[in-house]
Amino acid sequence: MSQATASAKQHTAKSDLKPNENSPLKEFRTPPHNLAIEQAVLAALMTVAESFEQVGDVLQESDFYATRHKYIFRAIDSLSKENSPYDAVLVNDWLIKQNLLEAAGGEEYLMQLMADSPSSFYNLETYATKIKEFSTLRNMIKVSSEILQNAYDTKGRSVSEILDLAETNIFQIAEQHNNNAKAQGPKAISSVVADVFDKLDELSKMEGNITGLTTGFVELDNKTSGMQAGDLIIVAARPSMGKTTFAMNLVESVLFNNDLPALVYSMEMPADSIAMRLISAYGKVHQGNLRSGKLSGDEWSKVTGTILQLQEKHLYIDDSSALPPTEVRARARRIAKQHGGKIGCIMVDYLQLMKVPGMGDNRVGEISEISRSLKALAKEMNCPVIALSQLNRSLENRPNKRPVMSDLRESGAIEQDADLIMFIYRDEVYNKESKEAGTAEIIIGKQRNGPIGTVRLAFEGQYTRFSNLSPEYYAQYDDEE
Numbered sequence: 004m005s006q007a008t009a010s011a012k013q014h015t016a017k018s019d020l021k022p023n024e025n026s027p028l029k030e031f032r033t034p035p036h037n038l039a040i041e042q043a044v045l046a047a048l049m050t051v052a053e054s055f056e057q058v059g060d061v062l063q064e065s066d067f068y069a070t071r072h073k074y075i076f077r078a079i080d081s082l083s084k085e086n087s088p089y090d091a092v093l094v095n096d097w098l099i100k101q102n103l104l105e106a107a108g109g110e111e112y113l114m115q116l117m118a119d120s121p122s123s124f125y126n127l128e129t130y131a132t133k134i135k136e137f138s139t140l141r142n143m144i145k146v147s148s149e150i151l152q153n154a155y156d157t158k159g160r161s162v163s164e165i166l167d168l169a170e171t172n173i174f175q176i177a178e179q180h181n182n183n184a185k186a187q188g189p190k191a192i193s194s195v196v197a198d199v200f201d202k203l204d205e206l207s208k209m210e211g212n213i214t215g216l217t218t219g220f221v222e223l224d225n226k227t228s229g230m231q232a233g234d235l236i237i238v239a240a241r242p243s244m245g246k247t248t249f250a251m252n253l254v255e256s257v258l259f260n261n262d263l264p265a266l267v268y269s270m271e272m273p274a275d276s277i278a279m280r281l282i283s284a285y286g287k288v289h290q291g292n293l294r295s296g297k298l299s300g301d302e303w304s305k306v307t308g309t310i311l312q313l314q315e316k317h318l319y320i321d322d323s324s325a326l327p328p329t330e331v332r333a334r335a336r337r338i339a340k341q342h343g344g345k346i347g348c349i350m351v352d353y354l355q356l357m358k359v360p361g362m363g364d365n366r367v368g369e370i371s372e373i374s375r376s377l378k379a380l381a382k383e384m385n386c387p388v389i390a391l392s393q394l395n396r397s398l399e400n401r402p403n404k405r406p407v408m409s410d411l412r413e414s415g416a417i418e419q420d421a422d423l424i425m426f427i428y429r430d431e432v433y434n435k436e437s438k439e440a441g442t443a444e445i446i447i448g449k450q451r452n453g454p455i456g457t458v459r460l461a462f463e464g465q466y467t468r469f470s471n472l473s474p475e476y477y478a479q480y481d482d483e484e
Contacts, residue, residue: 034068034140034141034144035137035140035141035144036068036069036137036141037133037134037137038068038069038072040130040133040134041067041068041069041072041134042072042116043126043130044058044062044127044130044131044134045072045075045076045079045116046116046117046118047127047130048076048079048089048127049079049089049090049091049094049113049116049117050090050091050117052088054127055079055080055083055089057127057128057131058127058128058131059080059083061128061131061132061135062076062131062134062135064076064077064080065138066134066135066137066138067134067138068137068138068141070106071106071107071108071112074098074103074106074107075094075098075107075108075113075116077103078094078097078098078101078103078107079094081097082094082097091113091114091116091117094113095110095113139176139179139180142176143173143176146169146172146173146176149172150165150169150172153165153168153169167330170330170333171327171329171330171333174329174332174333174336175329212224212225212228213228213229214228214229214231215227215228215229215230215231215232215234215387216229216230216232216256216257216260216261216263216347216348216387217229217230217256217260217261218230218253218256219252219253219255219256219260220252220445220458220460220469220470220471221471222458222459222460222471222472223445223458223460226447226450226453226454226456226458227423227447227450227453228453230253230257230348230387230389230423231387231422231452232381232385232386232387233381233382233385233386233387233422234381234387234388234422234423234451235374235377235378235381235387235388235390235420235421235422235423236387236388236389236390236421236422236423236424236425237354237390237391237392237411237417237421237423237424237425238250238389238390238391238392238425238427239391239392239393239394239406239410239411239424239425239426239427240394240406240426240427240428241394241396241398241399241404241406241432243432244427244428244429244432244443245427245429245443245462245464245469246352246353246391246427247271247272247280247352247391248280248284248467248468248469249427249443249445249469250350250352250389250391251267251277251280251281251284251350251467252284252468252469253348253350253389254267254318254348254350254389255281255284255285257347257348258316258317258318258347259285259312259316261347263317263345263346263347263348264316264317264318264319264338264342264345264346264347265317265318265319265346265347265348265349265350266318266319266321266334266335266338266346266348266349266350267318267319267320267321267349267350267352268321268323268326268331268349268350268351268352269320269321269322269352270322270323270324270325270326270351270352270353270356270357271352271353271356272322272352273322274320274321274322277320277322278313278320279293279294280467281309281313281318282306282309282310282313283466283467283468284466284467284468285309285312285313286305286306286308286309287305287466287468288302288305288306288309288466289302289465289466290465290466290467291465293306317342319338321334324356325356325357325358326357326358327357327358327359327360328357328359328372328373328376328377328380329376331351331357331376331377331380332376332379332380332383335349335380335384336384339384346384346386347386348386348387348388348389349380349381349384349386349387349388349389350388350389350390350391351377351388351389351390351391352391353390353391353392353393354370354373354374354377354390354391354392354393354417355370355392355393357373359372359373367415367416370416370417371415371416374416374417374419374420374421375416375420377390377420378420378421378422392411392417394406394410394411394426395409395410395411397410398410404428404433405426405428405444405446406426406428406446406448407426407448408424408448408449410426411424418449421449421451422450422451422452423447423449423450423451424447424448424449424450425445425446425447425448426445426446426448427443427444427445427446428443428444428446429442429443429444429462430442430444441461441462441463442459442460442461442462442472443459443460443461443462443469444457444458444459445457445458445459445460459472460472
């Protein structure tokens, strides 16, 4: 260690090295940190112009252990955002204006840090990563201490609530760590096109036009090429149109046609009701008879056969209400881990029933966070996430009640984050004498990598399922498509 570094360390007051006395960390040993590395990074930043670009997407003020280092980094960060140089003189001036110079160690401390810059700049990114790792470890210690305190003093909360809180906090740290690990910055076009070539080679070996998971609906697959990994798929409709039925048909296809595990978050309907719908749909058993238990011998045979097949599939139903995005992700990770990190699809029924703690009455902001988190979940799990959404009631007041993008409730963020948006419209819901009774329109309002348009399906309400229409039926609509 250089003499300057040693001198700088001597100027780091003891109170600057200790965690806050009110912090849970006071019961533990000195938290992980390396002051010399923090000093080397700050010195390099104040010495080399435009060096902040190397660490600005990795480090935050809170990642520094020493309080004075937090203030110095805050000054550098602020000056950088103002497109101003951030050498020691300007950092000193900024700290004076903010009345933070003394808290940051004073002018003498800044000058002593500068002496370390020649040897530390070349290791700047490595040092920044080390600081981030120490910060992650300290966060783990802090959360662990909070878990202990909550276990000792429950404050009237149930064990399940305390466990959920602990798991959520731990997974938040893991999420931040994973996001930092994946933040690789810009990629050279040479590596990008190489990946594209590999993808094209893989697709060329597939049979047919399906590049994702089949939906089970021929015409819908033709329009979408199937459900793509990493896509956020929104299924939206007014009540009684069959949102849950359609989404569960997609889940059924993942289970039976693709033979992959699936996870369903049913925040409105209990798990046994979801199971009943599956039995009705796959076994083609009248749902009214299922609910009443008045089954014929043939129906009992269908029910038994369907249950035996479902027991062999990896379907998980979570009927917890008002789950936050962090909990949805945590539980999905657990299921994926049980299957070697692979999950076929995730279905959320429905998006507006999720909650984000601390958002209060900011519903638009809350929906934005939920939508963003579901898209992030699809990318992380590398599977389609099917999220159901409500539509604004105002569409009931217009003559043509077919949904459009603006009908999505709190639509801005949903429309932006979604890769595929499908609306369900059944004319018979509004027109009892409709010539289209028994059919449904699946209106593709947005498809990031494909065409929009309308797919028509049969609706078998008694079996809680949609099904393919005959080619002859589609022929009459060829001119419209």
